[in-house]
Amino acid sequence: MTVNSGRTRVSQPTLPVLDGTWLRPGDPGYDRARRVWNGMHDRRPAHIVRCASVADVRRALRFAAGAGYEVTVRGGGHNVAGTAVADGTVMVDLSLLRGVEVDPAARTARAQGGCLLGDLDAATEPHGLVCPTGIISRTGLAGLALGGGYGWLSRRWGLTCDHVLSAQVVLADGSVVEATERDHHELLWALRGGGGNFGIVTRFTLRLRPAVPVHRRTGVYELASAEQALANYRAFAGELSADLHVAGALKVAGQYGGYETWLPERLRGRPALYLTAVWFGAPERAEAASEPLFAALPPAAASSGPIGYRQLQSGGDHERPDGNRYYTKTRYLADVPAPAAAEMVDSLAAMPSPLSSINFEYLRGAIADVPDQDSAFPGREAPFIHTVSAQWSRRAQDLENIAWTRRSVERLDPWSHTGAYVNYLVDERPDRVREVYGDARYRRLAAVKAAYDPGNALHHNQNIRPGQGNPE
Ligand SMILES: Cc1cc2nc3c(=O)[nH]c(=O)nc-3n(C[C@H](O)[C@H](O)[C@H](O)COP(=O)(O)OP(=O)(O)OC[C@H]3O[C@@H](n4cnc5c(N)ncnc54)[C@H](O)[C@@H]3O)c2cc1C
Structure with a gap:
């Protein structure tokens, strides 16, 4: 029997016996297993190997090499570029290995x-x-x-x-x-x-x-005061203690029913700036740590209090449900001066989908303190990260949401810092990985x-080509 692996027709070897499960198109569970978080990627692997052991991973790779299939690797399936799944490949699915x-x-x-x-x-x-x-x-x-x-x-x-x-x-x-x-x-x-x-x-x-106690404080600003609040954020960012992290999001307020019960009705469904300050440390010092930011311009609505670590870690899950359509563009920013803040606010006003958001964070702290030579991670010195995340539900809305995302991130180009976060790269020109x-x-x-991996078997990713440029 022969199968079409995408590029070449190859003989179909016997499928190895697994500790986990082997799924082919038509098998019960196949459609569920090929799904990833981003609904844009509706792809059909030739084989899905649901590995239950290290031996299964080895079997899957050897099978793929022997049969001439390309390989994708699925961890949590959350990469926005959908690199975990591709048509006609062997998907090495690790989702049973969660110990x-x-x-x-x-x-x-x-x-x-x-x-x-x-x-x-x-x-x-x-x-x-x-x-x-x-x-x-x-x-x-x-x-x-x-x-x-x-x-x-x-x-x-x-x-x-x-x-x-x-x-x-x-x-x-x-x-x-x-x-x-x-x-x-x-x-x-x-x-x-x-x-x-x-x-x-x-x-x-x-x-x-x-683990230390956690305190979360969120201030929501109406669009009219967003630029001033962003100016305060910029001034405050450089002063931040390493125990405090403040994340910003421009989005439509209160999009998900049952959450943010503290948000007044008049703000719901309206574009807004969220500033969320998370403090790790002595609870009695929590409010004071972020007070200069929020006292400079009191928000239109606020929520503040202690929160369990796991609750913090899953606090945004409902905003990014599985299966919706997503597109992301990202940049590091050297600074967010007033004209950059104005561009972000204008992008929010032009946002076609109420589920999308423009996110930014001041980074540095311990990220920048780790010696650069200790890891391959690039961009430790970047002051800010800016990510435009479009989310919508209907295929017919793809083009306008993708165009808005690209346009919104390009508006910040004058303030960009070299590089980008590799985990958010989508749809980039071929030399972008080297540039990053x-x-x-x-x-x-x-x-x-x-x-x-001299043969570049693992290339469904932000690909590093073997030996290109040769080491010094
Ligand atoms: C809703 C959402 C929130 C996010 N929040 C954050 C955040 O707070 N901070 C942050 O830094 N990033 C965040 N990300 C980005 C995230 O880090 C990347 O999308 C990452 O790739 C997700 O990992 P995954 O295992 O779920 O990916 P998958 O889609 O399963 O895999 C993506 C790629 O990772 C590689 N891979 C996965 N598992 C393995 C493995 N076991 N061995 C070798 N390679 C593997 C493969 O190359 C694969 O193609 C977020 C993404 C989403 C969608």
């Missing part, structure tokens, strides 16, 4: 390659320990950590990739290695920010941090790629 073991004495966790962020938090928090990750609990740990990993705690402790102590990796040839500071040191360096280019991570060993990493870092990554 986490915590060693409280060593302050480490061993998390399997298909974990979601919520799995990690649920295992570590009862021990009074946490690992800095992202802000939506259903995001995959692997994709997030391999590309960097920003979140509420990153100004305090650094990125998720800075917490990767070691990783068990199945290489493209099916062999298994443990990348540590001692063995496969260059591979470990590359896994800290270089994305899913080098192998399939089946287990991370992560450094944990002590910078020439020297890209060459080093390319050398690691040449050593561990």
Whole structure:
């Protein structure tokens, strides 16, 4: 029997016996398993290998190589570019591998390659320990950590990739290695920010941090006062203590019923600026920490109080439901002066879908303190990140939402800082990945790629080409 792998017709070898499940088009569960978070990516792999063991991952890779299939890797399925799924390929699906073991004495966790962020938090928090990750609990740990990993705690402790102590990796040839500071040191360096280019991570060993009380304070500003509030935010950002993280979002207020019960009716459904200050530390100092920001211009509505860590970590889940259509563009910004703030506010006024948002955050803190040579992650010094996230539900609305996203991010070009966050890249020109990493870092990554995946079997990602440019 022959099958069409997309490019070549190849003989169909016998499917290996798995610990998990093998799914082909038409099998029960196939349609569910091929779905990813972003409903834009309605793709049909030839095979979905739902791995239940490291041996399954090896079997899947060997099968794909033998049968001439391209491979995609699915962690949490949350990448906006949809790189976890492609037509006619073998999808190595890690979503059954979600175990986490915590060693409280060593302050480490061993998390399997298909974990979601919520799995990690649920295992570590009862021990009074946490690992800095992202802000939506259903995001995959692997994709997030391999590309960097920003979140509420990153100004305090650094990125998720800075917490990767070691990783068990199945290489493209099916062999298994443990990348540590001692063995496969260059591979470990590359896994800290270089994305899913080098192998399939089946287990991370992560450094944990002590959990401290959390306090969240949100101020909502009407559009008319948004530019002034943004000016205050810019002035306040440089003064921030590392224990405080303030995230901004321009969006339509109160879009999701049942949430933000404190929001007055008159603000609901109207464009607004949200500033959310999250304080980690002594509860009695929480209000004072963000007071200069909110006292400078009192918001039209506010909510403030202590919050559990896991509640914080899943607090935005309802705003990004699975299956809607999404498109994102991102930039780092050197600064957000008044004309830049005015551009953002104008973009909000022109937003075609009420589900979309324009997000920005002041970064630095511990992110910038980690020595640059410790990881492949680029852009530690960037002051701000700006992300335009369009969300809508009907295919007929694709073009206007994509055009709005692109236009909105381009408006901030005069204030852009070099690079971009690799985990938010979508639909970029071919040389963008090299540009994001910078020439020297890209060459080093390319050398690691040449050593561990010389045939570029893992290329459904923000691709580093093997050996291109050669190491110095
Ligand atoms: C709603 C939402 C919220 C987000 N919030 C944040 C945030 O707060 N902070 C932040 O930094 N980022 C955030 N992101 C971006 C996120 O980090 C990336 O989308 C990331 O790729 C998601 O990982 P995943 O495992 O879910 O991805 P998937 O879509 O499953 O995979 C994406 C790519 O990651 C690689 N990959 C995944 N698993 C493995 C593995 N085990 N081994 C090797 N390669 C693998 C593969 O190359 C794959 O193509 C968010 C994304 C979404 C959609």
